[in-house]
Amino acid sequence: MNNPVSPAAPSGMAPGTPPVLQLRGIGKFFPGVIANKDVDLDVWPGEIHALLGENGAGKSTLMNVVTGIYQPEEGEIILDGYGQTFASPQDAIRAGIGMVHQHFKLVQAFTVAENIHLGWDEAPRLASPAVMEARTREISERFGFPVDPAARVADLSAGEQQRVEILRVLARRARLLIMDEPTAVLTPEETGELFRALRAFRAQGNAVIIISHKLDEVMEISDRVSILRGGRKVGTFRTADCNPSMLAATMVGRDIVRRNMRARAEGAAPIAPQPIMQLRHVSVRDDRGVETLRDVSLDLHGGEILGIAGVAGNGQRELTHVLTGLMARTSGEIVLDGSVVNRADPALFAHAGVGHIPEDRLRSALAPSLSITTNMALREYAQPPIGRHGxxxxxxxxxxxxxIAELAQVSIPDFGMPIRNLSGGNQQRLVARREIRIANRVLVAAYPARGLDIGAIATMLGYLTDLRDQGVAVVFISEDLEDLLNVSDRIGVMFHGRMMDVIDAENADIATIGMLMGGREPASLQPGGPQ
Amino acid sequence: MATRAFQRLPTAPAGRILALRLVAIALSLCIIAGVLALSGHSPVMLAELILRSTLGSRFGLEDLMLFMCPLLLTGAAVTVCGTIGLWNIGAEGQFYAGAIAATGVALGLHGPVLVMLPLMTIAGILGGMAWITVPTLARAYAGVNEIITTLLLNFIASLLTYYLTTGPWRDRISGAQVSTQRLSVSIPEMWGIVHWGFPVAIMIVVGLALILSRTRWGYEICIGGANPEAARYAGIPVRLRIISVMLLSGGLAGLAGMFEVAGTVHRLQGGMANNFGYLGIVVAVLARGSCLNVIPAALLMALILDSGIVMQTQQLSASVILAITGLILFMIAIGDELAHYRPVATTPAKGKAS
Incomplete structure (x- = not known):
């Protein structure tokens, strides 16, 4: 592994030039969570600095501290050599720090020009559309991001909307541009355009921080890389000294305790040779026409746990929804028990014995304002003994x-109280047990251990292996590689809506999974392929 | 930093809400008494008069029940729609549509009461349903906001009533203005001037409460209203449920119009809805989504309306009555909100300096 570089100025810079941004010992805590601790970071003028890390590594919190959304509990922020505190995001914007969020914060019904001028203190007091459009055109040409000032934002593609976001930030004289996962919604051509523009921005002596988990892009665009893990910085490296496998290993490479939970108990159902459910070349497009699931083929066998690894937002949600009938596929075929079911019909799937522990249980699996009893009946209200003759x-x-509460070991004082009064962990256990009751054939569990403590996680994983031993096909989506490696029989890795590869969990190598999560093609990982 | 001594909880217990509402009503009555005293009226005398002419006499009680009858149904119409998370602001229009349809049957057909009344009832319900059909389909299939569409249709229904009562259906016998002739069929009276529509309305409200809590359909409606995404997840056909609930809501308001025409007014008159449709919204808000609560809420609203009429006989203008209604509802809203707050045990402050 390469040694982290010292915070000395990169070569070719006038001596005495301070970094644009210096973070010293930043710490940010939330109740029960250390989001950031002892983070030092230097960003120099004229550099593109990549920030790499898994979900929950603290990237977003750190950037929220830099942009004044959060105030750090420890440490200092130094801009151009002077200490700064930001009481609000406006302070950070005034200091020349601009952030482009992954989810754009534009007013869809407004034109490009109106969005650029919204909340901008340099906007003229009385501005006609013509004046605003002329100003926007001038800004757009100055920074090299072509946009149509009169176009309505809702009509723009994701890439064009991102350009508007960037212009909004640049128009406010940002010298440090922070971009959160900027290429997630872009086509390859749009990505190329973005990178050209970022290089031009850098050439004027400005700095860019780019949050990413795509190793190839980090290698392509950045000058230096800082890696966060568990809220702390692991190190900063010159990109030229790095290679993708080393970055992947550093990103995910904590000590993983491998406990084999694959061993079957006596009398457990063997892995069924015939798949219960099959996806054949299934693709999904979202409302904006972005392909969120690309040509995924999967076989789910009874008595087997299929783990799904990947950084969140790479198609896991769409995969879960397709597997449970909540989302219609745009192309391909879904085969359930030998018959093709291409209709998005959640009732049909639930009836066929497909249980679903969704990622955001409060939003999609529970009615928070209704009673615990009502919520627990959600899957069986139409069947005896609850439902009879309408x-x-x-x-x-x-x-x-x-x-359900007894099995889930949740003690409930009053079953008539709204379920939102329960803790997240207890809600999760109740939903899990409710779904396990109906999951005779398949259980799709998306991040079932999220928000649970260690003991509860072990219980949850135990639920999954029990189901597997009963011959149910289990799909286990998680961002925790340790859990995935411990219980899964096979692990599929998702990136950008694609199933990069499905590998045997027993012999899986963490670095390989990390590379696949970062978008490296499995072919290039074979021995003899480029390393 | 000051320690926060109160915390807002997402739910408020029913007992607290009731207690705070009683406080709110008492407080508003004090304020009203004060203002009336300042303007030279005797609050004691007025209160006595109001009590005597509402709760304190048989005629008063009969009037109250007549007011309650349409309020129960329009209140139930809005409540039922609210269960699936939608607002039927158009009960006023559906009321007129039901009244028009029932009148049409009464004017156009002739037969024994036992045939005519069921026909008029069915016509009233269908009229209300027809009036909400377009907003229902627009909501279910195109996601068009039902608040706007149901509201706008109110004005059309109201104007249609004026047209009919001054045009084709105008009273050619006694020459009454903006009215049809007296209908030959009417709902029989039960107790004084109170017709059988009143107990039927009470039974409908109770029946609805049972349907919502004891049937599969009711369960699906509640889930669909509380979290549409969870309903979809559970495989509930939300769109079909929206259609059935909205049609039911329109039918209830239409029935209210039929009862008013055939039981209380005995004619179709311009302006006869008397804001019952809009007051149904107030009743539903007071009932907080529970059908059974519609009964006391409708009683309170009827009391306010009835008191208003008594006060008008004492040279208080109609706008004073509106202001009083507004004040009481405003105070109740504050009470409801305050019921969500709970004192939080704070550690004793170390220094009182800050």
Whole structure:
């Protein structure tokens, strides 16, 4: 591994030039969580600095500190050699720090020119559309981001909207541009354009921080890379000294305790030779026409746990929704128990024995304002004993809720209280047990351990292996490689909506998974391929 | 930093809400009494008069029930729609549509009461449903905001009533203005001037409460209203449920119009909806989404309306009555909000300096 570079100015810079941004010992804590601790970072004028890390590594928190959204509990922020505190994002903007978020913050119904001028203190007091459009055109030409000032934002492609966001920031005289996952929504051509523009911006002596988990892009665009892990900085490296496999290893490379939970108990169901569910070349496009799931083919076998690894937002949500009938595929085929089911019909899937522990349980699996009993009946309200002849038996629902709570080991004082009064961990356990009840064939569990403590995580993983032993096909989506490696039989790695590869978990190599998560083609990872 | 001594909870217990509402009503009555005293009226005398002519006499009670009858149904219409998370602001228009349809049957057909009344009832319900059909389909299939569409149709229904009562259906017998002739069929009276529509409305409200809590359909409506995404996740056909709930809501308001025409007014008159549709929204808000609560809420609203009429006989202008209504509802809204706050046990402050 390369040694981290010292914070000395890069060569070719006038001596005495201070970094644009210096962070010294930044610490930021949330109740029960250390989001950042002892983070030092130097960003020099004329550099593109990549910030690399897994989900939850603290990248976003750190950038929120830099842009004044959060105030750090420890450490200092130094701009051009002077200490600064930002009471609000406006302070950071005035100091020349601009951030382009992954999810654009534009007013869809406004034109490009209106969005650029919105909340800008340099906007003329009385501005006609013509004046604003002329000003926008001038800004657009000055910074080399072509936009149509009169176009309505809602009509623009994702790449064009991003240009508007960048212009918004540059128009406010940003010298440090922070971009969060800028290429996630872009086509390869748009990515190329963006990188050209970023290089031009750098050439004027400005700095860019780019948050990414795509190793190839980091290698292509950045001058230096800083890697965060568990809220702390692991190191800063010259990109020229790095290679993707070393970055991947550093990013995910904490000590992973491998406990084999693959061993079957006596009498457990073997892996069924015939798949219960199959995806054949399934693709999904979202409302903006972006392909969020690309040509995914998968076989789910009874008695097997298929782990899905990948940085969040790489198609896991779409995969879960396609597997549970919540989302229609745009092309390809879904085969369930031998028959093609291309209709998005969640009732049909649930009836066929497909359980679903969704990622955002409060938003999609529960009605937070309704009682615990009502929520526990959600999957079985139409079947006896709760549902008979179109009636709903509240007493039977209460019995069911008691059963579920007992199995989930959640003690509940009052089953009539709204379920949002329970802690997130207890909600998660209840949803998991509710879904396991109906999952006779398949259980799709998206991040089921998220927000649980260590003991609860072990219980949750135990639920999954129990189901597997009963012959259910389990899909286990997680961002925790340790859990994935411990319980999965096979692991599929997703990147950009694609299933990069499905590998045998027993012999899986963490560095390989890290490379696949970062978008490296499996072919290039074979022995003899470029390293 | 000052320690926060109160915390807002997402839910408020029903008992607290009731207690704070009683406080709110008492406070508003004090304010009203004060203002009336300042303007030279005797609050004690007025209160006595109001009590005597509402709760304190048989005629008063009969009037109250007549006011409650349409309020129960329009309140239930808005409440039922609210269960699936939608606002039917158009009960006023559906009320007129139901009244028009029932009148049409009464004017156009002739037969025994036992045939005519069920026909008029069905016509009233269908009229209300027809009036909400376009907003329903627009909501279910195109996502068009039902608040606007239902509201705008109110004005059309109201004007249509004026047209009919001054045009084709105008009273050619006694020459009454903006009215049809007296209908030959009417809902039989039960107690004084109170017709059988009143107990039927109460039964409908109770029946709705049972349907919502004891049927599969009701369960699906509640889930769909509380979290549409969870409903989709559970495989509930949300669109079909929206259509059925909105049609039911329109039917209820239409029935209110039929009862008013056939039981209370006995004619179709321009302006006869008397804001019952809009007051149904107030009743539903007071009932906080529970059908059974619609009964006391409708009683309170009827009391306010009835008191207003008594006060008008005492040379208080109609706008004073509106202001009083507004004040009471405003105070109740504050009470509801305050019911969400709970004192939080704070550690004793070390220094009182800050």
């Amino acid at each position: 009636l709903y038996d509240a007493g039977a629902a209460g019995v069911l809720a008691h059963d």
